[in-house]
Amino acid sequence: MKPPFSEIADRYNLINDCMSLGLHRRWKRCLVEALSTNGLKTDGKILDVASGTGDVASLFLTKTPASNIFAIDPCKEMMNEGKRKYPRLTQWYEGEAEALPFPENYFSILTCTFGIRNFKDRKLAFKEFSRTLVSGGKLGILEIHPIPHKWQFIPFQLFWKYGVPFWGRLFSRGRAYHYLRDTAAQFISPEVMIEELQPYFDVQQKKALIAGGLVTLLIANKR
Numbered sequence: 001m002k003p004p005f006s007e008i009a010d011r012y013n014l015i016n017d018c019m020s021l022g023l024h025r026r027w028k029r030c031l032v033e034a035l036s037t038n039g040l041k042t043d044g045k046i047l048d049v050a051s052g053t054g055d056v057a058s059l060f061l062t063k064t065p066a067s068n069i070f071a072i073d074p075c076k077e078m079m080n081e082g083k084r085k086y087p088r089l090t091q092w093y094e095g096e097a098e099a100l101p102f103p104e105n106y107f108s109i110l111t112c113t114f115g116i117r118n119f120k121d122r123k124l125a126f127k128e129f130s131r132t133l134v135s136g137g138k139l140g141i142l143e144i145h146p147i148p149h150k151w152q153f154i155p156f157q158l159f160w161k162y163g164v165p166f167w168g169r170l171f172s173r174g175r176a177y178h179y180l181r182d183t184a185a186q187f188i189s190p191e192v193m194i195e196e197l198q199p200y201f202d203v204q205q206k207k208a209l210i211a212g213g214l215v216t217l218l219i220a221n222k223r
């Protein structure tokens, strides 16, 4: 089943706030801070892939001129919400991670939050991330992974199984959030993602942000 983001674009941020109790905002700030630790190059360009409504792209507005920030997503309705929310962000592109419409060695930083699960060809997308980043450029990923089978995470397992579809039914007749629950449960672990990134990236930081890695942050450098 395809994720029907176009159907929920106007409620996407509200649903995220409800389902994560607002924590997705903190996780996104955490990612941007991790990428900014040594300061951002003022002329370095930044790309947010699967940008959706532009939350992560917008967090760079306080750190670099808006002209350096690019957002790309295949869903027009999601981007229209982003354009309305963040009028200072002006560089929106319609397109997929597997075929980024940018030259080689163009970006200093590339981010992708909660997007990789939706890609048709993850390995091709990682190759594109590498192609468009400068050598030594930084990649920042936030993603949802299966919850480890340990007793201390049982409350999270229950929330994921029953709570997520409940919110989904309330806000979107369920489709998008049954999709979220099912794709996350079947998705690869952070360790497998690190292996898939290995041909192009050295992973510098891996941080489980909640429930032993349900949400995991990865920071990597292009080789």
Ligand SMILES: C[S@@+](CC[C@H](N)C(=O)[O-])C[C@H]1O[C@@H](n2cnc3c(N)ncnc32)[C@H](O)[C@@H]1O
Residues within 6 Å of the ligand: 005, 049, 050, 051, 052, 053, 054, 055, 056, 072, 073, 074, 075, 078, 095, 096, 097, 098, 112, 113, 114, 115, 118, 119, 120
């Ligand atoms: C869960 S949303 C994440 C949006 C945003 N990054 C955030 O963290 O709030 C996933 C996004 O991935 C986009 N997407 C789906 N397939 C894609 C692909 N092949 N390439 C790039 N983005 C894709 C969807 O349109 C959607 O906006």
